Amino acid sequence: MKIVVTAQGSDLDSPVDPRFGRARYFVVVDTDSGKFSAHDNTQNLNAAQGAGIQAGRTITDLGVEAVLTGNVGPKAFATLQAANIKIYPGATGTVREAVNQFKAGQLTDASKANVQGHWM
DSSP states (O other): OEEEEESSSSSOOOOOOOOOOOSSEEEEEEETTTTEEEEEHHHHHSSOOHHHHHHHHHHHHHHSSSSEOOOOHHHHHHHHHHTOEEEHHHHHHHHHHHHHHHHTSSSOOOSSOOOTOOOO
16 A cells, blocks of 8 residues: 655654655655655745645545644645545654554554644
């Protein structure tokens, strides 16, 4: 399964970024092979508004099935949900630890956003 983890750095030992739309990186991980790639999110990190929607579109283009993050706002949630991408908020630790939490069934997919829009 191909998933993405919001991250503060570009590798598996980077801390999970608690923000979805304004995360520094999106680390795409294949949970079967363990291979990963990092995608810079600077364009949305500094956006005045619309970061969640634009980040959601970026994630959709990456072809992932799930997002692991700390928090997701309502507009980003709607964008991801429209693309049939499951959202797992509450991920913590490093990217590697978040992937392990996901694989162990310790994260629950969300039925709604867990923060208000423009959460910093």
